[in-house]
Amino acid sequence: MKSIIDAHAHGGIQDRNPPQSFRDYAERARGGGIGSVVMFPPVMEIYDRHDPGFEDNFRWQERRRRANRYLLTAGDEDFPVIPYFFIWNDFAVDQLSDDHQGIKWHRHPGEPVYHYDAPECANAIEVIRERNLPVVLEEELKNTLRFIREIAPGVRVIIPHLGLLNGGYDALKRHGIWEMENIYADTALASASDIADYLNRYGHERLLFGSDFPFGDPEEELEKVLQMNLPEDVQEGLVGGNLRRMLSGNRPGV
Numbered sequence: 085m086k087s088i089i090d091a092h093a094h095g096g097i098q099d100r101n102p103p104q105s106f107r108d109y110a111e112r113a114r115g116g117g118i119g120s121v122v123m124f125p126p127v128m129e130i131y132d133r134h135d136p137g138f139e140d141n142f143r144w145q146e147r148r149r150r151a152n153r154y155l156l157t158a159g160d161e162d163f164p165v166i167p168y169f170f171i172w173n174d175f176a177v178d179q180l181s182d183d184h185q186g187i188k189w190h191r192h193p194g195e196p197v198y199h200y201d202a203p204e205c206a207n208a209i210e211v212i213r214e215r216n217l218p219v220v221l222e223e224e225l226k227n228t229l230r231f232i233r234e235i236a237p238g239v240r241v242i243i244p245h246l247g248l249l250n251g252g253y254d255a256l257k258r259h260g261i262w263e264m265e266n267i268y269a270d271t272a273l274a275s276a277s278d279i280a281d282y283l284n285r286y287g288h289e290r291l292l293f294g295s296d297f298p299f300g301d302p303e304e305e306l307e308k309v310l311q312m313n314l315p316e317d318v319q320e321g322l323v324g325g326n327l328r329r330m331l332s333g334n335r336p337g338v
């Protein structure tokens with residue numbers, strides 16, 4: 085089997101609560117057969133999630149810049165990091181490097197909102213579209229639907245946790261989201277029964293194994309998937325093949 089890729093982990097050295105540097109990750113995951121990891125910065129390196137009225141300031145802009153930059157050099161040859169750029173309300177796509185392989189877009193209810201109507205947002209979507217970068221989108225249900233249908237139609241979106249924090253797996257099912265061909269999902273902290281239901285209905289090709297380190301344990305999350313005794317091709321797709329194929333659709337920056 086080709087090396088296993090974890091498609092969902094947080095990595096950073098500014099927010100150390102809990103410890104979540106690349107080194108911390110590698111120590112926890114190296115024994116279990118995982119060979120590389122998609123990482124995006126921790127939320128608390130991007131915006132103040134505890135202040136719903138939070139706007140932005142220079143200090144946080146610098147913190148974000150450092151957070152996104154850290155991941156560009158975090159991995160090593162034996163254990164590569166696939167960095168995703170965590171975008172926030174300044175929509176700073178000028179900081180995107182050719183090495184960024186995806187976008188992280190994240191907000192929970194009660195947290196400061198993305199300015200979806202700002203021209204900078206539309207510009208960012210255009211850049212994302214040009215490079216065909218996948219977007220890991222964790223947002224409340226109504227913004228998830230709006231993003232997929234109106235803000236960024238056709239853009240490849242990965243919904244983490246099989247929708248657990250986007251309104252739930254079933255709500256997205258009712259809205260016909262999972263069958264859309266540009267919508268992917270990851271298994272991080274999702275239940276085995278939702279994973280099985282998804283595979284039955286939508287096939288395996290857009291489902292990615294992820295751990296949500298440091299909130300999920302990489303080895304345990306991998307074990308959860310392996311213990312489902314899936315057909316070999318399905319399992320191989322989930323633990324790396326699907327992600328590799330998805331990222332091969334990325335286009336270099338222009």
Ligand SMILES: [Zn+2]
Nearest residue numbers: 092094244296
């Ligand atoms: Zn996460």
